[in-house]
Amino acid sequence: MDDYDDRDNFGRRSGKPRIVSTVLLAVISAVLGGLIAVILVPAAYPQGNSLEGGNKVVVQQGENPPITSSGATGGESPVINIASTVGPAVVGVANFQYSGNIFAGSSDGLSEAGSGSGFIINAAHGYIVTNYHVIGDAEKIMISLADGRDVPGTLVGGDPRTDLAVLKIDGTKELAAVQLGDSAALKVGESVVAIGNPGGQDFARTVTAGVVSATDRFLQLQGEASFNLIQTDAAINPGNSGGPLVNYSGQVVGINSAKNDTQGFEGMGFAIPISDALPVIQQLIEKGFASHPALQINIDDRYTEEYASFKDWPAGCYIASAENGEAAAKAGIQAGDIITAINGTAITNSLELTHELFKYKPGDKVSVSYFRGGSTYKTDAVLGEIRSE
Numbered sequence: 001m002d003d004y005d006d007r008d009n010f011g012r013r014s015g016k017p018r019i020v021s022t023v024l025l026a027v028i029s030a031v032l033g034g035l036i037a038v039i040l041v042p043a044a045y046p047q048g049n050s051l052e053g054g055n056k057v058v059v060q061q062g063e064n065p066p067i068t069s070s071g072a073t074g075g076e077s078p079v080i081n082i083a084s085t086v087g088p089a090v091v092g093v094a095n096f097q098y099s100g101n102i103f104a105g106s107s108d109g110l111s112e113a114g115s116g117s118g119f120i121i122n123a124a125h126g127y128i129v130t131n132y133h134v135i136g137d138a139e140k141i142m143i144s145l146a147d148g149r150d151v152p153g154t155l156v157g158g159d160p161r162t163d164l165a166v167l168k169i170d171g172t173k174e175l176a177a178v179q180l181g182d183s184a185a186l187k188v189g190e191s192v193v194a195i196g197n198p199g200g201q202d203f204a205r206t207v208t209a210g211v212v213s214a215t216d217r218f219l220q221l222q223g224e225a226s227f228n229l230i231q232t233d234a235a236i237n238p239g240n241s242g243g244p245l246v247n248y249s250g251q252v253v254g255i256n257s258a259k260n261d262t263q264g265f266e267g268m269g270f271a272i273p274i275s276d277a278l279p280v281i282q283q284l285i286e287k288g289f290a291s292h293p294a295l296q297i298n299i300d301d302r303y304t305e306e307y308a309s310f311k312d313w314p315a316g317c318y319i320a321s322a323e324n325g326e327a328a329a330k331a332g333i334q335a336g337d338i339i340t341a342i343n344g345t346a347i348t349n350s351l352e353l354t355h356e357l358f359k360y361k362p363g364d365k366v367s368v369s370y371f372r373g374g375s376t377y378k379t380d381a382v383l384g385e386i387r388s389e
Contacts, residue, residue, distance in 0.1 A: 078191075078248045078250075079193055079207060079209050081250065082193050082195075082207070082246055082248070082250050083193075083195070083205075083207045085250050086119075086178055086193075086195060086244065086246050086250055086252070087146060087195060087205045087207070088146040088147075088176035089119050089120045089146075089175075089176040089177050089178045089244075090117060090118070090119050090146065090195045090196065090197075090205050090243055090244065091117065091118045091119065091120065091128060091143050091144060091145055091146070092115060092116075092117060092118075092143065092144035092197045092200070092201050092204055093115060093116045093117060093118045093128075093130050093134050093135060093141065093142075093143060093144075093153070093167070093242060094112050094114075094115045094141065094142040094143075094144070094200075095112065095113050095114045095115065095116075095134060095135055095136075095137075095138040095141060096110040096111065096112055096113065096138060096139055096140040096141070096142065097110065097111070097113040097137060097138060097139050098110060098111075098139055099111040099113075110139055110140055113137075113138075114134070115134075115197065115200045115201075115239055116130060116131060116133075116134030116135075116196075116197070116239060116240070116241040116242045116243075117130065117134075117195075117196035117197045117239065117240055117241060117242045117243030117256070118130035118134070118143070118167065118242045118243065119178050119195075119242075119243065119244045119252065120175055120176065120177045120178065121177060121178060121180070121281070122177055123175035123176060123177040125168070126168050126169040126170060126172055126175065127156065127166055127167070127168055127285060128143065128153065128166065128167040128168070128169065129164070129165075129166060129167075129242070129255065129277075129281055130165050130166075130167060130241075130242030130255075131163050131164065131165065131223075131241045131242040131255065131257050132158045132159060132160050132162075132163045132164055132165045132223060133160075133163055133223065133241065133257075134165070134241050134242045135155060135158065135165050135167070136158070136160065138155070140152070141153040141154070141155065141167060143167065143169050144197075144201055144204065145172070145175075146176070146204075146205065147174075149172070151169050151170075151171075151172060152169070153167040153168065153169050154167065154168050154169075154170075155167060156168050156284055156285060156288060157283070157284030157285070157287070157288040157289055157290070157388070158284070158388065159280055159284060159289070159290040159388040160222065160223060160388065161222070161223065161226060161290070161292055161354070161388060162223055162226045162227070162272075162277070162280050162290065163221075163222070163223025163224055163226075163257055163272070164223075164255070164272070164277055164280050164281060164284065164290075165284070166281060166284040166285055178244060178246075178251075178252045179250060179251045179252065180251060180252050180274055180278070181247050181249065181251030181252060181253045181274065182251075182253070182275055183230065183253040183254055183273035183274045183275040183276065184273070184275050186212050186215055186230065186247070186253055186273075187212065188211075188212055188213070188214060188215060189211050189212065190211060190212045190247065190248075191209065191210075191211055191247070191248050192209070192210060192211065192212055192232055192234055192245050192246060192247055192248075192253065192254075193207060193208070193209050193210075193234060193245070193246045193247075193248075194207070194208045194209075194210070194232065194234040194235065194236055194240060194243065194244075194245050194246075194256055194269070194271075195207050195208075195243050195244055195246065196236075196239060196240035196241075196242070196243025196244075196256060197239045197240070197243070198235075198236075198237035198238060198239040198240050199237065199238065199239050200239055203239070206240075208234045208235035208236070209234055210232050210233040210234030210235070210267070211232065211233060211234075212230060212231070212232055213231040213232055213233050213267070213268070214230075214231040215228065215230055215231070215273075216228040216229075217229040217230070217231045217270060218355055219258060219270060220349070220351045220352075221258060221351070222351070222354075223257070224257055224258055224270065224272065225351040225352075225354045225355050226354055226355065226358045227272050227273060227276050227277070227358070228273070228276070229257075229258075229270040229271060229272060229273070230245065230253070230254045230270065230271040230272075230273055231268065231269070231270055232245060232254075232269050232270075232271060233266075233267035233268070233269070234269060235267070235269070236256050236258075236259045236269030236270075236271075237259070240256045240269075241256060241257055241258075242255060242256070242257070243255075243256045244256070245271040252274055253271075253273070253274050254271030254272060254273055254274055255271055255272040255274065255277055256269065256270075256271045257270060257271060257272050258270045289387045289388045290387070290388045291362060291385055291386070291387050291388075292362070292385070292386050292387075292388070293357055293360050293361055293362045293363075293364065293383035293384070293385065293386075294326075294327060294357075294362070294383060294384045294385060294386040295322075295327050295328040295333075295339075295353075295357070295368070295381060295383065295384070296322070296323040296326035296327045296328055296329075296384045296386070297317075297319050297320075297321065297322045297323070297328045297333070298319070298320045298321045298322075298323075299317045299318060299319060299320060299350045299353075300318045300319075300320040301349065301350055302318075303316075303317070303318030303338070304349075305348060305349075308338075313338060313371060314338060314340050314371050314376070315340070315346075315348040315349075316338040316339050316340040316341075316347055316348060316370075316371060317338065317339040317347055317349065317350055317353050318336075318338050319333065319334070319335055319336065319337045319338070319339065319370075320335060321335050322334055322335060326384050327381050327382060327383055327384035328368075328381060330381070330382070331368060331379045331380060331381035331382075332379050333368065333370055333379065333381070336372070337370040337371065337372050338370060338371040338372075339353065339368060339369070339370050340369045340370060340371055340376065341367075341368075341369035342356045342357065342366055342367070342368060342369075343356075343366050343367050344367070344369075357383070360383055361383070362383055362384060362385035363382065363383065363385075364382070364383050365380050365381070365382050365383075366380070366381055366383060367379075367380055368380070368381050
């Protein structure tokens with residue numbers, strides 16, 4: 001298996017504190033027998049401002065110039081300019097699925113299962129970026145534009161491992177596109193603005209302002225676990241997923257994707273850094289899928305730190321199986337081994353393994369520490385490749 005879903009153990013439905021998706025759509029896969037396949041994880045690809053190859057798409061091509069740090073004229077807040085220049089490029093994304101109820105939904109049997117946000121990164125081609133969990137399992141996707149039009153969207157490519165998706169709309173004119181900034185340059189305390197559709201189209205293009213509360217945050221959520229996330233106190237609510245996080249120069253620096261809604265916690269939203277997301281977005285546009293490095297193993301996430309302590313074994317990832325002839329098996333790793341570290345970085349569960357392997361690309365060699373028969377060993381593994389298609 002190439003994918004896994006461990007939200008029963010981590011993230012949106014449990015955790016310390018519980019982290020939840022900001023969209024109403026549930027994207028939970030069934031777990032059979034507790035065996036959760038993990039075949040592993042994104043790498044950081046070289047970045048650029050255009051997509052090379054058959055689908056060359058220039059980004060950072062919004063028609064309006066960046067907003068200066070001094071903001072709007074006359075002493076007005078920069079947020080006013082951001083709302084007017086970036087807001088028109090923000091869209092609503094509605095996910096329609098078959099309801100199974102003949103008395104619900106439209107004449108075609110489809111009803112809205114959830115909604116989120118997105119933003120246009122290329123006006124000429126009609127490309128839109130959003131979160132994968134916004135459009136997962138959709139039978140039909142509808143895009144709501146700032147000028148009031150509702151148009152069908154098609155899925156160019158989606159990648160659940162990074163929670164990213166690219167959509168396309170056709171036959172439209174006078175679209176606005178965002179400019180992309182450098183999320184690596186963000187500083188803690190820097191002012192940012194979130195734009196999206198909390199609660200759906202009734203609150204379309206809601207603007208909230210805040211600061212970068214922290215960078216390099218790790219969440220144990222499938223998709224989000226691939227990245228070091230941006231934390232912000234700009235209000236992010238259900239329906240904001242996929243919308244842009246914007247700096248005071250009017251440039252998109254993040255993709256809003258999750259929040260902490262545990263009772264007693266306020267102002268803890270998280271966004272995927274745009275500089276880290278861009279290589280995956282480029283792959284989705286160019287190829288329709290994203291390629292990731294993999295150890296090509298299946299992990300049983302019933303092996304928890306508590307169980308490891310009970311057995312007096314180390315915490316790590318318990319290998320249920322290693323695919324014959326692939327990366328881990330070639331390195332001598334086998335079923336029953338427990339991976340404890342990658343290149344010296346401790347690993348205690350599958351999402352931490354995902355997070356660590358995201359630093360690499362297919363073909364890279366990594367040192368894998370593993371526990372077997374009471375002893376810990378090291379071996380070098382050449383990472384294989386898996387695709388999101």
